Amino acid sequence: MNSYQRVMGTLMGQPVDRLPVFAVLGAYGGKLTNTDLRTVFSDASAYVASQQAVQSAFGFDLVMTPFVYTAISEAFGGETAWSDCQTPNMKRPGVRSAAEVLTLPLPDPYRTGRLPVVLDATRRLADLYKERVPVIAVLPGPAIMPSLVIGMEQWMETILFDEDLAQKILDHIAPFFVSWANALLAAGADCLVITEGMASAEIAPRAMFAERFLPLLTATFAQINGPKVLHHTGGRINHNLDLFPGLAGLVGVAVGSKDDLAEARRLIGPGLNLIGNVDNLSFPALSGDTIYEMSQACVRAAAPSGHYILANSGADIPLTTPPENLRAMLSAAADYSVEIASRL
Amino acid sequence: MIPKEWSERLLTAMINADRTGAAELIDKVLVSGIQPVQVIADILDPAIVQLGRLWEEETMSLAQNFVASKIAEDTLLRCIPVNSINPRTKGAVVIGNIEDDFHSLGRKTVGLFLSAAGWEVYDLGNDVPAEELLEKAIEVNACIIGASAMMQTTALNIRKLRQLIDDRGFAGRIKLAVGGAVFNWRPDLVAEVGGDGTAHNAVGADELFMRLQAEAQREVTP
Numbered sequence: 001m002n003s004y005q006r007v008m009g010t011l012m013g014q015p016v017d018r019l020p021v022f023a024v025l026g027a028y029g030g031k032l033t034n035t036d037l038r039t040v041f042s043d044a045s046a047y048v049a050s051q052q053a054v055q056s057a058f059g060f061d062l063v064m065t066p067f068v069y070t071a072i073s074e075a076f077g078g079e080t081a082w083s084d085c086q087t088p089n090m091k092r093p094g095v096r097s098a099a100e101v102l103t104l105p106l107p108d109p110y111r112t113g114r115l116p117v118v119l120d121a122t123r124r125l126a127d128l129y130k131e132r133v134p135v136i137a138v139l140p141g142p143a144i145m146p147s148l149v150i151g152m153e154q155w156m157e158t159i160l161f162d163e164d165l166a167q168k169i170l171d172h173i174a175p176f177f178v179s180w181a182n183a184l185l186a187a188g189a190d191c192l193v194i195t196e197g198m199a200s201a202e203i204a205p206r207a208m209f210a211e212r213f214l215p216l217l218t219a220t221f222a223q224i225n226g227p228k229v230l231h232h233t234g235g236r237i238n239h240n241l242d243l244f245p246g247l248a249g250l251v252g253v254a255v256g257s258k259d260d261l262a263e264a265r266r267l268i269g270p271g272l273n274l275i276g277n278v279d280n281l282s283f284p285a286l287s288g289d290t291i292y293e294m295s296q297a298c299v300r301a302a303a304p305s306g307h308y309i310l311a312n313s314g315a316d317i318p319l320t321t322p323p324e325n326l327r328a329m330l331s332a333a334a335d336y337s338v339e340i341a342s343r344l
Numbered sequence: 345m346i347p348k349e350w351s352e353r354l355l356t357a358m359i360n361a362d363r364t365g366a367a368e369l370i371d372k373v374l375v376s377g378i379q380p381v382q383v384i385a386d387i388l389d390p391a392i393v394q395l396g397r398l399w400e401e402e403t404m405s406l407a408q409n410f411v412a413s414k415i416a417e418d419t420l421l422r423c424i425p426v427n428s429i430n431p432r433t434k435g436a437v438v439i440g441n442i443e444d445d446f447h448s449l450g451r452k453t454v455g456l457f458l459s460a461a462g463w464e465v466y467d468l469g470n471d472v473p474a475e476e477l478l479e480k481a482i483e484v485n486a487c488i489i490g491a492s493a494m495m496q497t498t499a500l501n502i503r504k505l506r507q508l509i510d511d512r513g514f515a516g517r518i519k520l521a522v523g524g525a526v527f528n529w530r531p532d533l534v535a536e537v538g539g540d541g542t543a544h545n546a547v548g549a550d551e552l553f554m555r556l557q558a559e560a561q562r563e564v565t566p
Binding site: 204 | 530
């Protein structure tokens with residue numbers, strides 16, 4: 001059974017040879033190929049080489065296309081801050097005032113800025129790993145995406161104090177979210193991971209999400225022709241889990257490290273997949289044995305119900321993480337699978 | 345209505361993210377004859393303390409906290425006329441996101457709460473080199489530098505500021521407060537970057553800064 005069969009089998013609730021495992025290692029790949037991060041995230045061939053190195057070193061069950069949101073902020077005129085030790089950040093948004101967003105033309109996924117580089121990398125990864133390892137593409141959700149255009153503070157201020165303008169901005173940006181998602185799928189991504197910050201307990205209360213942003217997710221997801229995973233974006237998401245079943249094409253939810261996996265299963269029901277939730281920040285600081293124990297704890301809480309993929313919780317795993325800590329996750333999943341098989 | 349009841353109503357407005365309702369409430373308080381200084385001390389401050397408790401219980405979101413900070417700012421501006429000398433000035437402090445960090449929202453909220461609490465806040469913005477933070481602190485005679493970072497990678501850049509403060513002999517006089525989401529998730533990082541203390545949220549910043557100021561004063565005046 002290869003990774004593709006393993007993941008697809010898990011998503012469909014069928015028996016698999018072992019529990020699938022994934023870790024977000026976009027920047028880490030650059031470390032493995034000794035390539036600076038600006039090159040990794042600006043050159044499709046460099047990115048693909050970095051992910052091949054990740055596959056060779058660890059053999060995780062999913063391959064990720066460039067997780068680089070600054071490609072989007074740049075496409076709206078923003079400036080990027082590059083670093084040698086982390087994925088790039090938005091240094092300055094493209095526009096200063098929220099109202100200006102409505103005058104901006106929407107980026108073309110195939111022409112604007114570095115967006116074509118992301119698509120090119122996606123195509124190359126799909127060619128390399130088609131039906132061997134599933135290719136996932138990560139993109140920001142439609143309700144958090146305006147923060148990449150005007151900055152988080154401006155966006156939060158608009159949401160909270162100018163509801164009409166906020167709605168107009170959401171309506172203006174939503175077609176780009178849809179076109180970008182469909183472009184990633186057309187380039188060969190098998191599944192989209194959508195990080196919707198407004199669904200996180202740390203960002204917005206449930207009532208606000210349910211009333212103002214869930215309808216947008218409902219409308220836009222229906223226009224995207226592929227499977228989707230909703231991601232917690234670094235916080236907790238259990239408080240909203242019962243709202244998600246029924247979203248078009250949703251196959252799973254990535255939950256935060258402070259979310260209780262058993263509770264997550266109860267809230268989301270038996271048919272959707274759960275992904276997570278080993279604490280990201282633990283990876284560089286703790287021992288391999290501890291990461292193994294944390295991974296085992298996740299597995300024991302979530303794997304018995306099926307429809308589960310063990311993964312880190314959060315964005316890129318810090319570059320200072322020792323390789324043995326990543327292998328500890330794989331060992332925990334493999335040992336669990338052997339244990340289960342021995343009982344049959 | 346007594347101040348405690350007004351404070352509870354203000355807290356409710358903060359929780360409901362109702363900035364307009366909070367402004368109307370403060371107007372009513374002032375019309376009722378309660379003095380502006382008492383509004384800050386007996387109505388705004390207790391509401392902020394309660395808000396901090398709710399944050400600790402993880403029942404508040406960034407959106408609610410953001411509105412609360414705006415309500416605190418509105419109340420302060422309403423109660424303290426522009427250009428007036430704030431009798432409650434606690435001293436100068438310098439805050440900024442450390443080099444390579446661009447996540448400004450938390451820092452700005454901290455700045456608002458500190459201002460509301462009576463601190464003279466010098467906010468240097470995003471991506472501030474350690475040298476610049478220290479130079480500004482020396483220039484304005486600040487006893488605390490508040491360095492913010494959202495991610496672990498950028499939080500580690502605070503170590504340079506710690507080193508600089510120590511090397512130049514300001515460790516006793518200038519305290520280093522650190523904050524940002526990553527410190528809540530990994531509290532051990534405070535010591536790792538050389539922080540003298542942290543607060544879990546913007547609401548707790550005043551209490552932290554008061555404590556650090558007292559420590560600095562004890563060390564400067566043994």
